[in-house]
Amino acid sequence: MSARIAILVSGRGSNLQAILDAIASGALPAQIVGVFSDKPGAVGLQRVEPELRWSADPKAFPSREAFDAALGDAIAERSPDWVVCAGYLRILGESFVQRFRGRLLNIHPSLLPRHRGLHTHARCLAAGETEHGASVHFVIPELDAGTVIAQARVPVLPGDDADRLAARVLEVEHPLLVAVLRLAVEGRLAERGTTVFIDGHGLFTPLLLDSAGALRAPGSGSA
Numbered sequence: 001m002s003a004r005i006a007i008l009v010s011g012r013g014s015n016l017q018a019i020l021d022a023i024a025s026g027a028l029p030a031q032i033v034g035v036f037s038d039k040p041g042a043v044g045l046q047r048v049e050p051e052l053r054w055s056a057d058p059k060a061f062p063s064r065e066a067f068d069a070a071l072g073d074a075i076a077e078r079s080p081d082w083v084v085c086a087g088y089l090r091i092l093g094e095s096f097v098q099r100f101r102g103r104l105l106n107i108h109p110s111l112l113p114r115h116r117g118l119h120t121h122a123r124c125l126a127a128g129e130t131e132h133g134a135s136v137h138f139v140i141p142e143l144d145a146g147t148v149i150a151q152a153r154v155p156v157l158p159g160d161d162a163d164r165l166a167a168r169v170l171e172v173e174h175p176l177l178v179a180v181l182r183l184a185v186e187g188r189l190a191e192r193g194t195t196v197f198i199d200g201h202g203l204f205t206p207l208l209l210d211s212a213g214a215l216r217a218p219g220s221g222s223a
Ligand SMILES: Nc1nc2c(c(=O)[nH]1)N[C@@H](CN(C=O)c1ccc(C(=O)N[C@@H](CCC(=O)O)C(=O)O)cc1)CN2
Pocket: 085, 088, 089, 090, 091, 092, 093, 097, 106, 107, 108, 109, 116, 117, 118, 139, 140, 141, 142, 143, 144, 145, 146
């Protein structure tokens, strides 16, 4: 029985497409059980069949908590093994996070803990940094503060603007997210408290994506 993954998107869904492509190629033994969005017009929703789409406008709800509860109910109905924020641009409330804690992941376009929040590429450039990248982490109520599982690094190049840097980061986001999800669906990834475990061993430094798309513990062999 392949692992069941629910995906949250707010926009174009290029990370979702990378997951769909990995599933189609056999590289990721999983199935997408639903794509959920806070934007009914999100292009990402169009990447799956209508029966797998769920969306609602948060403005139609009396509170953030009410929206999160409806979103959480819709996700829970699909009995996912993993819930992945892939370009999802809303802060999830504590009740939602606790409901899916330990199987709720996010891909973030920075080398956390640098640049939590939004507009990470512009902030990286403004800070004069020479390196940027992406992180996949477990989601906790505090924004982008969950334990980081893996990262992918890219250089900041002369003449970069935010769009050019974002495109370079996005190129590594896709294999990074797929590689982490492969660990997840193979039952090798877990979070207990604030510690990440790979194959039962505590992970105290994020894994790094290498040029071949493999995850390696810094300074050692592949994960
Ligand atoms: N409780 C958590 N919720 C979410 C997390 C998290 O780590 N903890 N990760 C995010 C994804 N994310 C960055 O990776 C992120 C999403 C949204 C925002 C944000 O400021 N959103 C604003 C609205 C912004 C807008 O609509 O343009 C908001 O929700 O008020 C920052 C970072 C997923 N959720």
